[in-house]
Amino acid sequence: MTSxxxxxxxxxxxxxxxxxxxxxxxxxxxxxxxxYVRAIYFTPAEALQGLAQKIYYVHVAAAIDAYVAVSxxxxxxxxxxxxxxxxxxxxxxxxxxxxxxxxxxxxxxxxIWGHKIWGTWWAWWExxxxxxxxxxxxxxAYLVLRGAIEDDAMRARYSAVLAILGALxxxxxxxxxxxxxxxxxxxxxVLKPSQPSLPSEMLTTFVLSVCAFTFFCAAxxxxxxxxxxxxxxxxxxxxxxxxx
Amino acid sequence: MSERRPPGLFCAAWLVAxxxxxxxxxxxxxxxxxxxxxVLALTIFYFTWDESVISPNDRAxxxxxxxxxxxxxxxxxxxxxxxxxxxxxxxxxxxxIGRESIYLGKALGNLLFLCAIQVIxxxxxxxxxxxxxxxxxxxxxxxxxxxxxxxVAVGTLFSAMAxxxxxxxxxxxxxxxxxxxxxxxxxxxxxxxxxxxxxVAEVWPWLKVLIAFDIVFVVACxxxxxxxxxx
Amino acid sequence: MIDTSGTFIAGxxxxxxxxAAYVVSLWRRSRAxxxxxxxxxx
Numbered sequence: 001m002t003s004x005x006x007x008x009x010x011x012x013x014x015x016x017x018x019x020x021x022x023x024x025x026x027x028x029x030x031x032x033x034x035x036y037v038r039a040i041y042f043t044p045a046e047a048l049q050g051l052a053q054k055i056y057y058v059h060v061a062a063a064i065d066a067y068v069a070v071s072x073x074x075x076x077x078x079x080x081x082x083x084x085x086x087x088x089x090x091x092x093x094x095x096x097x098x099x100x101x102x103x104x105x106x107x108x109x110x111x112i113w114g115h116k117i118w119g120t121w122w123a124w125w126e127x128x129x130x131x132x133x134x135x136x137x138x139x140x141a142y143l144v145l146r147g148a149i150e151d152d153a154m155r156a157r158y159s160a161v162l163a164i165l166g167a168l169x170x171x172x173x174x175x176x177x178x179x180x181x182x183x184x185x186x187x188x189x190v191l192k193p194s195q196p197s198l199p200s201e202m203l204t205t206f207v208l209s210v211c212a213f214t215f216f217c218a219a220x221x222x223x224x225x226x227x228x229x230x231x232x233x234x235x236x237x238x239x240x241x242x243x244x
Numbered sequence: 245m246s247e248r249r250p251p252g253l254f255c256a257a258w259l260v261a262x263x264x265x266x267x268x269x270x271x272x273x274x275x276x277x278x279x280x281x282x283v284l285a286l287t288i289f290y291f292t293w294d295e296s297v298i299s300p301n302d303r304a305x306x307x308x309x310x311x312x313x314x315x316x317x318x319x320x321x322x323x324x325x326x327x328x329x330x331x332x333x334x335x336x337x338x339x340x341i342g343r344e345s346i347y348l349g350k351a352l353g354n355l356l357f358l359c360a361i362q363v364i365x366x367x368x369x370x371x372x373x374x375x376x377x378x379x380x381x382x383x384x385x386x387x388x389x390x391x392x393x394x395x396v397a398v399g400t401l402f403s404a405m406a407x408x409x410x411x412x413x414x415x416x417x418x419x420x421x422x423x424x425x426x427x428x429x430x431x432x433x434x435x436x437x438x439x440x441x442x443x444v445a446e447v448w449p450w451l452k453v454l455i456a457f458d459i460v461f462v463v464a465c466x467x468x469x470x471x472x473x474x475x
Numbered sequence: 476m477i478d479t480s481g482t483f484i485a486g487x488x489x490x491x492x493x494x495a496a497y498v499v500s501l502w503r504r505s506r507a508x509x510x511x512x513x514x515x516x517x
Contacts, residue, residue, distance in 0.1 A: 055486035
């Protein structure tokens with residue numbers, strides 16, 4: 001285990017060579033804050049939905065990034081299973097954790113917005129929201145599964161299997177919810193929260209918000225990945241200490 | 245038995261299933277606990293709704309699926325749990341049958357276990373909820389059968405995984421229930437329509453999705469199963 | 476026009492809380508691990 005001791009020695013000499021929190025994350029947070037300011041103060045309110053529509057800039061960006069993050073998890077899980085690559089597994093894990101954060105934002109801002117628009121807190125016929133809910137459950141199961149396995153190799157294998165099966169599941173849920181919703185509730189035409197007509201100012205804010213939140217999402221995944229490296233290092237040192 | 249060659253995929257699966265069912269038959273604890281749960285649930289659900297607001301006939305489909313799901317989980321818990329004792333799984337792995345056969349055998353055993361529960365639960369449902377006995381009930385039983393295949397396919401795989409973790413009793417439902425959702429959504433809607441007297445042709449779209457799910461996940465879980473075993 | 480200023484503030488606040496909570500959790504966890512690694516170095 002000389003390579004581990006060497007990296008341990010290196011880490012002990014300079015434990016912060018790859019800091020978890022650095023200027024990239026700070027910049028990303030600043031970008032998000034800037035978008036907040038622009039959305040709140042410098043973008044007009046929408047005609048039909050009023051100020052509530054502004055949640056759109058946070059809600060939709062979060063949804064896009066959540067799906068991207070979760071897709072990264074699925075893809076990296078495939079790589080990790082096929083190539084037995086630990087880094088892919090770590091990236092899958094980081095992406096899943098950040099993904100569930102963004103999914104949570106979608107699931108909290110959705111009902112807050114929807115309550116005003118639809119008159120109910122939850123709408124099962126709102127396909128994207130319902131799909132996001134089930135996706136949240138699958139990612140939560142993924143994270144709990146990872147937490148319940150101590151052996152590294154088994155954890156990587158099992159969570160990869162779950163991620164890949166989960167990826168297979170999503171189209172079925174999408175189709176099932178669609179068939180459920182189409183029967184129950186024709187899509188409301190007048191107030192469609194997802195596609196308000198966007199004059200150029202609002203479109204710009206929207207594009208900026210997607211860019212800023214995506215940057216934030218990437219920065220978070222990067223930070224979480226680095227934390228994962230440190231955590232694994234600490235765990236392997238522990239294991240070494242116990243074995244010695 | 246003097247067999248020169250190891251048994252083929254499905255023969256081996258049937259042997260594994262037979263073994264599991266034989267063990268279950270000796271003790272019958274899981275069977276009876278699932279049965280007791282089913283019958284209790286049927287009666288409790290009857291009393292929790294105001295009869296004048298929702299007729300028992302309308303409640304029946306919902307109750308059916310709740311009972312199916314949770315008795316399935318009870319059965320699945322024990323599926324790989326019984327290999328824990330004395331590390332029975334090692335004996336299976338050493339024997340000359342493919343890993344896929346182990347999975348298919350376990351799944352088949354679970355399916356037959358569930359069928360045995362439903363053989364009692366569905367008539368009990370018809371009895372307590374005054375359902376018309378006839379072609380609709382028969383069709384719904386078929387739909388239940390299709391749903392059971394999907395439930396058992398994913399449930400068996402996750403049971404194999406959960407049993408190796410620290411939080412086995414939490415993980416099995418947590419892993420399985422999201423996967424049950426498409427099964428239950430489509431089966432429930434189809435069954436409700438059948439109970440309401442609609443023709444089978446009308447529910448065919450839902451059944452197609454259900455069958456597709458069954459095929460996709462039986463294949464996917466069979467392929468995935470070897471990954472859940474130690475190298 | 477629906478008057479919904481309360482709604483939109485609530486939405487932004489809730490989203491910010493969720494993100495901030497995660498960043499804080501990540502920060503605390505990395506501090507704990509860094510401390511652990513430093514102790515090992517001694």
